[in-house]
Amino acid sequence: MGEGSNFTKILSEAREYRLGCWLTTQYLNQLATEMKRAAANDCRTKIVFNPDGTEDLNRIAGMLQGIDKKQLRQLGQYRAVIQKPSETQRGPAAVFNTYPPWNANHAGINQIKDRATQAEPRTTEIKLRQSLGNQTSAGGEKHKQLLAEAKQDLEQQGYQVNLLYQADEEEKPDGHLVTPDGKTAHLEAEHSTLTKPTKVLKNLKRGTQKDREVIFVVKEGKAVKLENILSDPVNRRGSQHEDQHGTYSYYTEDGNKFTDIQAVEDADYRIIEIREDSITIHEEEVEAECPMMENHQKEELEQFCLHRDNGHCQELGQECVLQT
Numbered sequence: 001m002g003e004g005s006n007f008t009k010i011l012s013e014a015r016e017y018r019l020g021c022w023l024t025t026q027y028l029n030q031l032a033t034e035m036k037r038a039a040a041n042d043c044r045t046k047i048v049f050n051p052d053g054t055e056d057l058n059r060i061a062g063m064l065q066g067i068d069k070k071q072l073r074q075l076g077q078y079r080a081v082i083q084k085p086s087e088t089q090r091g092p093a094a095v096f097n098t099y100p101p102w103n104a105n106h107a108g109i110n111q112i113k114d115r116a117t118q119a120e121p122r123t124t125e126i127k128l129r130q131s132l133g134n135q136t137s138a139g140g141e142k143h144k145q146l147l148a149e150a151k152q153d154l155e156q157q158g159y160q161v162n163l164l165y166q167a168d169e170e171e172k173p174d175g176h177l178v179t180p181d182g183k184t185a186h187l188e189a190e191h192s193t194l195t196k197p198t199k200v201l202k203n204l205k206r207g208t209q210k211d212r213e214v215i216f217v218v219k220e221g222k223a224v225k226l227e228n229i230l231s232d233p234v235n236r237r238g239s240q241h242e243d244q245h246g247t248y249s250y251y252t253e254d255g256n257k258f259t260d261i262q263a264v265e266d267a268d269y270r271i272i273e274i275r276e277d278s279i280t281i282h283e284e285e286v287e288a289e290c291p292m293m294e295n296h297q298k299e300e301l302e303q304f305c306l307h308r309d310n311g312h313c314q315e316l317g318q319e320c321v322l323q324t
């Protein structure tokens with residue numbers, strides 16, 4: 001929006017001619033007084049990224065309903081505030097996440113895949129370029145590291161990944177993900193949550209409510225444990241209740257049972273295991289493998305195994321795979 005342009009006239013008449021414009025500026029103070037006034041009064045939808053450090057903070061806060069200077073200063077990277085127009089009374093402005101710049105080169109996907117499969121093991125931590133919030137819902141450092149690794153690996157495979165800033169007031173997935181065929185899915189990293197099946201099932205339910213596939217990422221070796229939760233939401237290992245298929249006990253956390261089985265029964269999900277040097281995307285249900293087979297003969301284990309109790313494998317958390 002340069003000085004001396006005809007934009008002030010265009011802005012005042014655009015509506016009449018049903019003309020829509022996207023105008024951007026780094027600093028309001030760069031604009032001539034007339035243009036500044038036109039931008040404030042005639043641009044009915046305003047989107048503001050973190051204006052911290054600019055002299056325009058007061059003026060910008062004044063254009064946004066219910067957002068103060070402190071909230072503007074605290075906007076993380078890739079977060080913005082939108083003030084939408086209204087025919088009657090202006091509603092409150094809302095904070096939203098945007099997609100960080102993504103420079104995927106689709107033409108080179110195959111080379112990237114080849115490189116990824118020959119990659120050296122990860123030796124250093126991957127740093128996220130964005131804040132995910134400090135609230136409890138943002139998870140601990142290991143959770144963040146898992147997300148960072150998943151983002152890096154999935155983007156190399158042609159997925160677009162947008163990790164979401166977590167605030168206490170709303171329950172969100174860890175991220176949104178656009179698959180190479182253009183479908184939006186939820187991204188959930190399960191680290192400590194694997195010991196909290198109700199949390200995992202709630203994450204799955206959130207995706208089904210939006211009619212989206214849920215892509216779960218776990219550390220190497222944890223896919224079976226996650227599959228056990230997702231494929232058995234009533235917890236058939238329990239014995240509190242009984243139906244025509246056998247006994248079950250709903251998963252419970254802090255006294256709250258997860259009973260919304262219908263919501264997750266036909267859910268669409270995939271599990272991705274993050275390995276040291278690559279990822280494995282499980283397109284089908286994850287088949288459990290006996291963890292003792294590396295060091296023992298199958299025949300021996302079929303006869304006797306320390307981990308088996310009444311046909312149940314305590315290591316896998318499901319029926320012994322050698323006795324089914």
Ligand code: SF4
Nearest residue numbers: 290305308313320321
């Ligand atoms: S109980 Fe079965 S699946 Fe589990 S470790 Fe023993 S033999 Fe393997």
